[in-house]
Amino acid sequence: MKRNFVYLLAALLISAASCSFTNKSFDNPDKDKLLLDLISYVLENGHFEPKDVDDNFSKHVFDNYIKALDPLKRYFLQSDIDEFKAYRLAIDDQIKTSDLTFFNLTYDRLMQRMDEATAIYKDVLKKPFDYSKDETIDVDYENLSYAKSKDELWERWRKQLKFSTMERYANGMSIAETPMEESEKEMTPSGVEEVPGEVSTENETSEKLPKDPVALEEETRKATQETITEYFDFMDDLERKDWFVMYVNSIVEEFDPHTFYFAPEEKDRFDMSMSGKFEGIGARLQKRNDNIKIVEIISGGPAWRGDEVEVGDEIMKVGQGDETPVSIVGMRLEDAVKLIKGPKGTEVKLTIKRVDGTIDEVSIVRDVVELEESYAKSSVVKKGDKAFGVINLPKFYIDFDNYKNRNAASDVAKEIEAMKKVGVEGLVLDLRDNGGGSLKTVVDMAGLFIEEGPIVQVKSTGKGKEVLSDTDERVQWDGPLVILVNELSASASEILAAAMQDYKRAIVLGSKQTYGKGTVQNVIDLNQFLRGDNEYGDVGALKVTTQKFYRINGGSTQLEGVKSDVVVPDKYSYRDIGEKDQENPLPWDKIESVQYKSWSGYIDYEATIERSKARMANNSQLKLIDENAKWVKKQQEDKEYPLSIEEYQAQIEKDEETLKRFREISDYQTNLSFESLPYEIEMMSKDSVLKQKRERWHSNLSKDVYIEEAVNVLEDLENNIENGKLADIRK
Incomplete structure (x- = not known):
């Protein structure tokens, strides 16, 4: 479906390019003007609900852009804003004519005000602060x-x-x-x-x-x-191009919160986040003052395998193979990263300054680096003489270039098979904080838990409804299933949770509702629309909302999210973090349902939910978490703070008394124990970093009241099998 859309849009744009992108307005070598034209056309023809670019549109872009430039209002003066307002109703016209007057004015003024602010903060900090002053x-x-x-x-x-x-x-x-x-x-x-x-x-x-x-x-x-x-x-x-990207995104985000322009470097980072891997040395870097230091070495990567660099080492020079090394002292971090990253199999030489002051040259052969924290991970949970499984999925990752490479669905399938070998009796799929990802992986993953049937309905730009279904009768896991969600479970997470809920295949436990993102985006490479020799270089990509998905029961998850079967409070319960709290979200709507057959196994499904609700209503840990969430919300609503040390300390002491009670939250301990699967235990024998990460994760799980209740639900469902209350359809 994605491919069909891209081909359709490509045909439209190439056609437009042959008649529109060769006129004299594009003889101007200014890359920014070309970019505005490309983006405008893609949005007009490809967005699911394109907006009229008019005066009202202009006002919103103006307000959001100025806010993005100076969110704390510590650069611009009111006189600057008054001057800018002459363009508040003109941005739409400037977009249509590729006029950059407004951007140039704000950029030049911001640079001036930031220079002045540099002098101000140095001047302020020359003098002692009077903490006795009542202000x-x-x-x-x-x-x-x-x-x-x-x-x-x-x-x-x-x-x-x-x-x-x-x-x-x-x-x-x-x-x-x-x-x-x-x-x-x-x-x-x-x-x-x-x-x-x-x-x-x-x-x-x-x-x-x-x-x-x-x-x-x-x-x-x-x-x-x-x-x-x-x-x-x-x-x-930051360079002028970085600020221009901010201006462009103030325009495109007016269409909806998830339409976004990627500059070339950002597109690379997006691809890396979606696939969970990149090619390089396997180290995370940070710039401090003019120095670039290694702050983390990624387990399993080339730097980790070579064992010649350490956290805290400072990289002074970078050389490509036999070429003369280039100093990166004072260089922008992203420019230094470009030099250090590179294709698999190529050599990079780093001149390193150690923590003890010694200087060495280290040679590293670049390789594919997998970000372990991006991938699914699992643990066996022991409660008494019973074993259950937990699979944590941070995102629905995919390699866009080759779906056969590592992806979320195939990884979860492997974890399930490993779980079955050790005899787990129920499975928890933890989608908390999972912001989504690939739509294809959702459909494939849902198919692991049902025989066959529709998973999600999709409406696309300029097209009718399409039903995406699991057509494979095989069931990877037919035992009890609980899905954990929270307010940050979004998009693909909501599709999976909604489908399993509609089928009554899983019990969804978590927040009152999930994030509420019921839209799908496609990433369009803007370079494909430049014909012949491109004198402008890479112009980046546009992530544009092209589809809206619906549950198989016809309802949209847009704004409303997925309502949990068992609602439990958490730290996000009173925060405004969902889709409904964003600017310009697409509206909720509903379409016709499709035919589907509920899972025939759970005879005691509703009764199990009611038992869980009763346990949660009397859980003292959850009551404390709820109180803490309310207190945090109240603290966030307080916008005025004392600047006298006496009043400040009095407020701190008052807060400390309250926090003493809330610290009991982290002291909570379940009666569950956790251990890794055999294949991972073998890996950890050779990888102490992975072992530390898993031990820390298991320690956190042992204090997790939500995991505890998910296991209780699984135990209830499994007991139903033993008591004959559940139709055992396992093959």
Whole structure:
């Protein structure tokens, strides 16, 4: 279906290109103007519900773009905004004529204001902060007006920097006033327990801590300056093209929240996130000041296998094979990454500065690097003498170039087979925080749990309804099934949960509703529409909403999401994070249902749900989680904070009293035990990093009240088999 759409759109665009993209307006070598024309045409002809690009459209683009440029209102003055407003109703006309006047004006002014802000923050941080002064800061930036003068802007920066510094100052005072014996027992301000013996003597501690409030104030102010300097260093690395991408996305996101323009580098990152792999050395990098450091070595990758680089090493130069190495000191991070990444089998030479100051040259042969955390992982759960399985799926990943390569559906099928070999009696599919991914993998995965039948209905741009079905009668798993969801389970996750719920194949346990993203996007390579020799270089890609999907019962998951069979509170319960809380979401609607036959196994399906609801209603852990979620929501609604240390500490002490109770949430312990499957245990014997990751995951699972209840539900369903209440259809 995706292929059909691309061919259709390609035909439209190529036809348009042959008659439209050769006129004199495209003789201008300005790549940005060409990009606007390409995107406008694709949106007009390819979007599921294209919008009229008119004055109303222009107003929304203007407001969102200005907000994106200066979200904290610490750069622009009110006079700037007044000047910009001359274009508030003209952006639609500029889009149609490829006019960049508005963008150029805002970009030039932002660069000017950011230079001025650099001078302001340095000036502010020269002077000590007076923490005895009775004043407040308003962080309701949405409703905050722009500063009317540079003096007012300076004052705004002063308050923001004081607020940032005061937390450090208050924490420093707290540590300085705590006796050594107590500091080893108490919780630190960050909520992490101190490890006795980390600090050897009280004298050594006193040397590291400021001796008086004046010294502490100076030290914390200096720390704030280092942080804000790093921020401006990052901003300085951004080029004009980066800001233009922001402008373009302010335009395309007016169509809906999921239509998005990818600059060439961003498209590569998107492909990597969808496939869970890339070609390179297998290290995560971070730029700090002018230095690029290794912050993580990816397990199983070339750097990990070679064991010649370590976390903390600083990369000074990069050489390609026998070529002369190039210094990357001061280089933009993404430009340095381009040099370090490369095709499988090629050699890269890194000049490394070790943590101890020594300098070495290391040669690494690039290879395919798989991001293990992107893939499905599983654990066997032991409860008494029974074993159950948990499969955690972070996303519905796929290799767009070759579906036969590793993908979510085939990986889950392998995990199920491994689970069956160790005799698990029920299965939990954990889709919490799963933001979606490939539509094809959803259909294939749903087919693992039913004999055959429709999975999802899809309406496409300019086409009628299409029903995607599982046509394979084989059932990979026919035992009890629970699907865990939360407010961040979106898109593909919702398709799978909805299908299993409609078939009454699984019990869905989790949030009141899932995210509510009922749309499908296709990524269109814009370069395919440039004929002949392309003098502009790579122009990127556009992720555009081209389809809307519907449950087999006819209802859309758009905005409404999937309602859980058993609703349990979680930390997101009172936050505005769903599709309905985004700007410009497509509306909810309904179409006719299709014929499907409910799963014939669960005779006691509804009774099992009611028993789970009763357990959850009396669960003290869930009640505490719900209280905490409400408290966090209230904290987020408070937009004014004191800037006097006395009031600030009083508020912190009050909050600490409340938080003491909520810390009990992390102390919760189930009676479940977890272990990896045999094949993974063998892998962990050679991979200590993987072993640590799994041990940490198992530790978290053992404290997870949602996993605990999912296992309870599986146990109820399995007991029904033993008691003859469930039609055992296993083959």
